[in-house]
Amino acid sequence: MDGQASGHAALIAELSDWLGERISTGASVRDLHARDEAYAAPHLPDAVVFPESTEEVSRIMAACHAHRCPVVPFGIGSSLEGHVVPLQGGISIDTSRMNRILEVHEQDLDAVVQPGVTRKALNEELRATGLMFTVDPGANATLGGMAATRASGTNAVRYGTMRENVLALEVVLADGRVIETGTRARKSSAGYDLTHLFVGSEGTLGVITKLTLRLFGQPERISAATCDFPDIGAAVETVILAIQSGLPLARVELLDEVQMRGMNLYNPDLGLPERPHLFLEFHGTEAGVEEQVQSFRDIAEEFGAANYAWATKTEDRTKLWEARHNAYYAAQSLRPGARGVVTDSCVPISALAEAIRRTKEMIAEAGLVAPLVGHVGDGNFHLSILVDPEDADEVARAKALASKVSHVALDLGGTVTGEHGIGSGKMAYMRDEHGDAVDVMADIKRALDPLNLMNPGKVVEID
């Protein structure tokens, strides 16, 4: 990152007039908004604004539009493909002060929130109601950011991703207009589905300023477990058969032997065998969970599962899933100072065993350290290829491996990103995955953001 000077002085002066201390051009604030969690080159915004309401976002957008200034919506910076890096400078719109839970409709199983609310903050607020919000990426991301990247996590196999859990949005468009994309009704056939267009649009079509989210009742009974397998193929085959049998698993996570070593290093209390593991959770009634557990054990034992450890107490379950959610950071313990080049393959479940087999072979050939974890009930798995960011050759080898792994997913009828999104990091795969559909995406981008001011350089290029 060069120490580029702050541009857009007239706009910044105009915004400062009414935002006061809620606009910053200070070096440290700009630096915090120059990067995300990914291995991607940072770039400074010219200024960072901290709006507190939809009206303020609208006014900021209208001003940026008038001054032809690029904008990047910013949640908490936990994206993994350079999503929030202001590649062309401009204004970073930090939503952290838009962190109010506006409405909880217990009867309708939904909540209306501002975009800066984090997933943990929402669940904290919901605890007393007996309801829960289920989408859980590793980071304690903001809900606006999660909608923007179409995030998922460990519960998606049972409860869906942000695609299924966002009922409606309020969005500020590139020119400052404010729209609502839907109602709180559970279904609708009234016109084009704008909600799903903005979910996953990564800030390139508008700024999400309000979300209506689906909630679920907390199950009567929850039971979690870990077990290990003689080899990774046996773990994968267990999952495939369980899913195909219609077992309503709430969570089913695969962690390979390399990842398990990282987790034991990161958290020595964990002390789990360094063999391929499944982390599982079962939700239902007392009787239902018992049935599920028995059915799962019958399948898993055919494939040599061993060392079941059950966690039925809340604190034990919390510890277990905290360990899983910290997998990305734990992976880095395998090589302190390293950063991860992350992959996000997702394939039809019938192709999962083949995809993982080929991926593991490629890691071995490349001679790199790359722990594997996966939301395997969805056919989704990640590598975190550990690299020394100063070692250009190693970085190049890691990127080549990531590319090969992504193409295996495409060859097997899958996608290069199950849940992380495109950002700038995966744009090179867009044509390979989508063919001419990319041109339709570009047409939509042009229609909604003709000046290319909304997070430019992400998802699709327009001229």
Place this chain on the structure above:
Amino acid sequence: MDGQASGHAALIAELSDWLGERISTGASVRDLHARDEAYAAPHLPDAVVFPESTEEVSRIMAACHAHRCPVVPFGIGSSLEGHVVPLQGGISIDTSRMNRILEVHEQDLDAVVQPGVTRKALNEELRATGLMFTVDPGANATLGGMAATRASGTNAVRYGTMRENVLALEVVLADGRVIETGTRARKSSAGYDLTHLFVGSEGTLGVITKLTLRLFGQPERISAATCDFPDIGAAVETVILAIQSGLPLARVELLDEVQMRGMNLYNPDLGLPERPHLFLEFHGTEAGVEEQVQSFRDIAEEFGAANYAWATKTEDRTKLWEARHNAYYAAQSLRPGARGVVTDSCVPISALAEAIRRTKEMIAEAGLVAPLVGHVGDGNFHLSILVDPEDADEVARAKALASKVSHVALDLGGTVTGEHGIGSGKMAYMRDEHGDAVDVMADIKRALDPLNLMNPGKVVEID
């Protein structure tokens, strides 16, 4: 309908050269493609084509584009808002010969089909696999048409609508280009969600030529029942409490006393009491279904449910759900020769009792016959306001009632159409429901169909 002459002679001559007998300008064929099931004025297409492949649809679209000729995709004509009426003439693309089930992936719980396959034909094909496709509007609609209108039906409360059950589409664009909107992977964050943009676009953005659909395993145990209630409010309160308790009802249908009378007239074997009814179905394991049934009965009995009739045998269940699926036709038995002006309110479930109470009051005030049925687990209910189509005053009163009922849904935070779509019949409500979001829809329409050739006059107007 006037006896307008066939236009677009040069285009039709060009298409006839290679389509041969699979293009028709005959009066009876054109007449069959001039209307749908709705109370909407018919209009003739200039010609009807019967393509058999994506390549043929692409070639037809390219020719229509070159000749600036409007096109209307046509499934089976069971839409209810004038969707398939060629308001500006042109070419009706009848997909009935694109009726092949291309792939069934039992392991991945999905199927790939052509758009002319009907929902019943798909389930017939699936029977031996133990899998099922769950979306079931009343008519035996085509799957292409169901995707285009974002249809649902009686199973949506448990298994979702077409929104949740279409995984990917192949679409021919206005100029003949062919795109794929996604892969068979269960989730993806790779760019804009084009699948959901085309689901519900009613043929105004492209022609659906292939669908990848989600399947479910047939449950181990199915149990269906009917029961009746002292008044409609009691039936609705039962449903609300059951949904809020998290009971995973597979089907829960409300039929008011007027509708029950129609059903008994339409099918005298049915012989059910002419009181407000719920038709129910429970899916799960043996033990799971038993638990669900018991929980439901506990709730229903608080509200005075009586006359439970259980159907556990397949043929009894089939009879029951056939009766429900024929509700639209049964309603017409109440007044032979009448046609239905249909409403499609959908509200948050907390507002359902209020919506139905106000709707029933309005029917009484209007002095019209309007049986009420509903997929009440989703908050969705229909009136079929019976009118003599020759009686202009009565038609006007029915439309005024429909408008008032639709506005009640909007007042209560809902939508004017839960599952039927906009077509031409509900365009007047678009701005009331969506506000300025309609402008964004129009921007998208302009971007994808700048010449306004795709089913013009439906969903959104562009200049």
